[in-house]
Amino acid sequence: MDSARFDDFTDIDGLLRLPRLAGLAASPGGERLVAAIAQADEHGSRMVSSLWELDPAGERDARRLTWSDKGESAPRFAPDGSLLFSSARPDPTGGADEDVPAIWRLPERGEASVVASALGGLSLVAVADDGSLLATTEVLAGGSLDDDAERRKARKDAKRTGIWHTGMPIRYWDHEVGDVSPRLVLVSPSGELRDLTPDADTVALVNASADLVPDGSAIVTTWTERVAGGETRSSIALIDTASLEWRELLPATAGEQWSSPAVSPDGTRVAVTRLTTSTPTDTTYDFLELHRLDGGDPVTVEVGDVTITDYAWADASTLIVVGDLHSRGAVLVVDGATGAVRTLVDDAPHAALAPAAEAGAVFALRTDMATPAAPVRISLEDGSSASIPAPGRIGELPGALEWVEADVDGVTVGGWLCTPRAASAAEPAPVMLWIHGGPHGSYNAWSWRWNPWLAVARGYAVLLPDPAMSTGYGHAGLNRGWPRLADVVWRECETLLDAVLERPGLDSERTAVLGGSFGGYMTNWIAGHTERFRAIVTHAGLWALDQQHATTDAAAQKVRVHGHADELPDWYRAYSPHHHASAITTPMLVTQGNRDYRVPVSEALRLWWDLVSGWPGSPESMPHRFLQFTDENHWVLRPSNARTWNEAVLGFCDQHVLGAEPVPDALA
Template sequence: MSLPDTSASGPMPSSTSAPAVAREEGFTDFTDIDGFLRIPRIVSLAAGPEGRIVAAISQADEHGARMVSTLYELDPEGQAPARRLTASEKGESSPRFRADGTLLFTSARPDPESGAEADAPALWCLPERGEARVLAQAAGGLGILQVADDGSVLAATSVLPGQDLAGDAEARTARKDARRTSIWHTGMPIRAWDHEVDDESPRLVLISPDGELTDLAEDAGTLGLRGADADLSADATTIVTTWSERIPGGGTRTSIHRIDAASRERTVLLAGDDQSEYAGPVLSPDASRLAVLRCTPSSPTSTSLSFLEIHDLVTGTGPVTAQLGDLTPGEYLWTRTGELLVAGDLHSSGAILAVDPIDGTARIVAEDGVFSSLAPRPDGSLAVLRSDIATPARPVLLDSRVVSPGTAADGSGSGAEPTGGTAAPPRELPAPGTVTELPGTLERVSTQVGDVEVGGWLCLPRDASAARPVPVMLWIHGGPHGSYNAWSWRWCPWLAVARGYAVLMPDPAMSTGYGHAGLNRGWPRRPDVVYAECEALLDLALERDDLDGTRTALLGASFGGFMANWIAGRTDRFDAIVTHAGLWALPQQHRTTDAAAGKMRVHGHEEDESGPAQWYRDFSPHRAIARVRTPMLVTHGNRDYRVPISEALRLWWDLVSTWDGDPAGMPHRFLQLTSENHWVLTPSNALVWNRAVLAFCDQHVLGAEPIPDVLPWG
């Protein structure tokens, strides 16, 4: 099935598609970047057995040094304001409910009984009435993965090499006292995103209702459970988990293993091979079925494709493949009635589908928004976070008549899909962090490139007009498998709109939400294909008389940064280019990234004249350094291991060393973020980054004063 594109085609209000609700006084001033970065952000939801809804809400601390998460209880009726449940300097996160109504969460705050400071998150429990207490702790910290009906908890932790849970704390103290930081590597991988893949052994532990820990996989080694996705059956008898192993060529392969909780016996349930590996196992409530993503390996001719499969663990028949149409699956879970709810990207927006596990057919539960943190409630309704380009993630409640099968929208219980009426619209629940007014409007735009329709979003200042056309920024998203479909705290177009810019955000080739064909269009990572589609949408937009095509900027991060770097050597149509965490010298990046195995599998070695050599010659941005004429702002985090800082260092050297004018007049700039990773996450650094990006564009697009040699906001 191919689901229809229900995105709006004309001007949209600032609260596009958002459910109506009486809002608290919210944020309005997008010229106040510090205030913007201090807006509370709703991170996750949990639903309790009595219908309670709890949200984890993150907010910058006093100094902007870090984000701190706090738990709030929300009113399911949508009337009362959110009620704060926790408060500590270390923060609380990952709320989950037990069947008896006890709220579980993780925190590194001090234990009030012992008064001891914690080095790692412990598992806490908070009864509906009473004080929170530590339920369980481990020296390697605890992360909640699932909660069973009897209150048992599946959690993730780690131990130092050669240790068990009992001796790990003492070994960590000894290592810390000795300031020992060496890592003994025996294979790949050795890095992941922003941290070293150390010699610790990730483990799964089953925590009994009274807090006793059982190590479920003492033979996991350093790789088996690293980054594992795992689930626990409702009766706490069975665990399913991803399990990784090294393969020749520096790669890894992931299978699905089943662990018996009583015996700790581990068996292979779904074995990965050269054609497929697996991710995201989720058991149905009765443990008779398993939902899992089967992922094909990327190759020079096809990107990695994901298929959501449902395996019958009783009969062994199947699997049934979910018929998701163009939806790119993200999060999924089982309902108590036996359907599989799937949230994902769809047509520069998103949707939730309900999948029949018997035949894989799907029906639409919710659309016109990006949905996450799905939390089913006992009455069949669904609490979720909903976002779009104009709206931060907000908690909403979906009516049970929409979510649950077997009941028509008019309540007749016909057993058919909802066709006999209109279900109640989603109800937004009061919570901190509302944005009540935007500095502009949002429009859905699209154009035809060959036989493909390329869509995206245009954010426009309110005062843009033919009499006062505004400058334009073209943003290219990362991934390349991604989509401009939701609110972003790291790349928020409304900060630029408040500054007077229009922001065009295309979803070109390889974007998510357009089926497998969309993901493969332009593969393997063809910047020429992506730019042709982005430029076509830009040219169409510039036909408007309220946009000024003589004042433009190009911005991108990650793959978008690679695109910005590649475009810089091929056109001078932009007045400024901002590249964040961008790839510059591909022969170098492909060998130093933490994803080296996949990069080399797809693109091969640049010395191979059978094909890869030409790809590197055509598409490695560094080969066109002599043709770069546009002022470039390079920004990069030192702890970025996906696109290592060496890319920025080499780009910066190439820009500086090839500038043949007065060094004092060189237009390029480099903002180095020594404590950041692939993303700029620290609020204080995000403040500097946003101000620097906008000021650089102001200087070269609008003719504003240059940024001083010493940053005034550093």
Template structure:
């Protein structure tokens, strides 16, 4: 992963970070109403190689034609959605030819790309930009989400106040509610509102010589305040009703979410479902307009983990009911079948995320796909016999596939997906993927993926890296461009990707056994599966390291304070002092449901700093609001001052701190991602491989 010194083509893109960050990345999938066109978004590097730009590509559902590019601009395109007539809507901050001030910093506007291939044009814009595009399936109605300042009486005032803040460089925000920031961005003063418009004949067919007509966006949520933050409103098929989760502030800094309907004509809002024991979200209206499917997350307590469930309620109201009540999995993304008698649902399952059919009448659940993979962005053909999705795993990044739903449902057995011609070929891997499993001390089965380098054998065993996932409610089941084991495999390491207690896809009890006790079952599971892996003759048990980010960083810190078995530990965006973390994270109310103060203290890694004798690489971004920078700063100082491996009398230390002043929880920009991996490589090479002096792997020169 060092800077390339020869023009030789690398064996795989994972042997050269420049080649790796240049790999195209797919995300999102939309199917046209007639089922003949698929559209996906593809990220590629810009010319300076300092940012990614996104373009829309069309994929042939029949699998006969190559993918073709639909859009191109330096500002990217996203939020693709088809109108009932087959035109393609998307958002982009590309220059608007009719802009009143062409030199102003453009915001994302709504563009329309006609189905007949005519040039795309702007059909709606607001000073703050638009996003979250939704289209009614049976009516020419479109919904967008756009930020509105609380004191603005109309669009003109909204634009004027926003411009004044920008011109006078005023960034101050006066808050009167919680939360005030989220992940990597400050909240306020503007808040998201839902706007609805009709795609009239004039908008669909402009006249030459006249300014292109625009949609008349109408705010149907003028009193939203913060209610639509991180929510995803949708339209009913007839375009007459908006259905959305609706946040509300309650006592002691808590936030709850209900399910509401909003009449498009009048703006009247009504509560569809309010549940004192759960938060409700991700509504989806059935094609016949009768049902709303939604997710229900029970309110956790320090002693009871949350439960994620799939529920339905009639659009007209009534008693909700749960689907798949006997299904011991957490339902994720969902899509209705065209017949409205069932849904296709994706759920984590044993290190995969297959597609399942959930019957509306009985709630019965049937697995549809047999692939060792995870599926996302599922789209169902108009006849309901075929589905399309992006398939991914730790053997391949996201790529479009076709699934024969009819064969799976009529044949009674899961089927394998068929790949479709993609905008870019899948990259060659520098090794192979296997599975490891063991039995934990309480009898629970614990499994992991193991990525092995080519040539690893008993005669040449590979150094070992334990990589712990974040969440903690998640699973190593889908390709990650940010956390990619193959970059380390290309350097000769075998990388273990385990799912310990708290991981999803193994049933509620598997989550519960680690709930409120992060330092117990999750830790012992990790050590047990590491022991099992290191029994293999092709792994070198004397050259080992552990690494993780977010919750994985927490576990890396916990591991450092409880064992000296690893030669090096990398901890990214990690929780260190839980008493400090709880009140400063971006959603403290959720944390209060997770641990009592006593539990937080018992499970806090900082109490064991004196037992840390392993060199640690600490990594943190200053714009991380989920795990605030204070965690990294305190960890760094206490490593040098109080650990079992402190700085010596001359201030020298084997520990390192890689600090990103302008990055967030994930480190997202291309060149910073390079620096991240290069630094990890150099640190591991020193302490795991023993490469020092003339044989040392250099830290990246751009660090100064």
């Protein structure tokens, strides 16, 4: 494995083609461990996931289990020891539609076969002790599992594409909402489907999170309903799988909603996240609670500054929790009866929890700013961690990683500084300031989309701050700078930048600022408020807030917090970047995906028009550029597009920060 480690960060394509671990499944006894690993196809046109057998003891190399062109994902172990997964791979028997995923079973010895399929696809959610499965599918709006095939054929033959909307939401992330009704189905061990939610409309189970009581007698699921003002509220429902009797377990209110139910292995408790409703003075706060399914007072779990990202039951009395903490991460053990918390790990973020309580361990994917997600085995007793061999390891980095801090009005603001090895007082490195998205996010983990080491290999130092509203600093940290006050975030980022620029190995004259999503909003706002940078890169950034707040897929939350421009003209005048377009003198690279519904492409189009129409010189002398991806969403995911994006971003910065040749009008 070590001999295959990647260390040439000047090779953008090579980095983007590395295997990426995306999920784990462990058998109850911990004797088997399977990972879902994604890798670019031959042309870089898409990522394809396959399943690999890992050695839980960490002694043997990984072994690939599946090879189909369509890929396999979401592995889970069945009670009989076979491996379940989702795939749209061809069915040798001809029984499954190859355009949508079916549920497959791979025995320890032998070939995989289809367990169940549906025209709306099947995604595995949970496995009961008797071998029955909880899965998600979808039917055309107004239909059922029984008539879905006929209705889909009629719609396809007539080439009908209309969607009849009766309220909000109508979009989510990169797809339309309203043409299909998501459903939860119970799949028997023989593959028969039973719709557990026949009364669900087109929004009730959109992005639902659900779990199956281990004996298969009931499911616990989020249930979303429309309310006045374009808002929705998500409750927790308990549904009997035999009678389909529906009971609201945890009702939503105007002030709080619920998400992420996880049922304990003995079927007595459910761990859930309670989310408060954001307001103009307070952001959304998350609280982890443990509720008994038969009633009683809940147990609230106190996690301190940790911002929870995931949790899973190890056994009937032990919940494993992971989250962001102080620009790193933590793994916590929670007593299911009392809510008492014990810290196992606090050095890095972890994800894809795969508990194996019988083995006294939990498997997870560990990452940090210098290491992509890699499998580890963590002892539930003392938190000791052991690495497990897997593809996609990184070798030597092209520079050093260091934690830096600065005091901003009595608040300590920190961030990661990546410095090229060649930087010195004689040859100081140019500096990039990267501002993260969210705004509730953190620079604490490896990123394939925004990877600072590509810039470091090019000779840049990269500063990655965690300013106001970053995760992992408790509720006070999340709310500092709310509601998305650009000047507060900018002051903290600039103060930290000025502090590191005092170092003799960094060049304070050659600097650039980059950001995506909320970070893109920040770079757009910064462009109209300072001339200190030589280049600005903005990806999927908010430009005209009066426009974006009402057209994003999260419009209800945005308008609830920020109101309308005619109601708060001073706030919009101060914080909407488009009001400061005439002050922009720094060359800007605008990048955007057309399928982005979180920050619609109209933001980039309007920004681009303001830049082009406001340029006083000849068109050929204009320094600004616009890189548009017609098939990408809020993120640039296709490997070939990611390569283009990185080459364009680095080339644009080279041109304006280092004085290199201009980026060609037509990219290769």
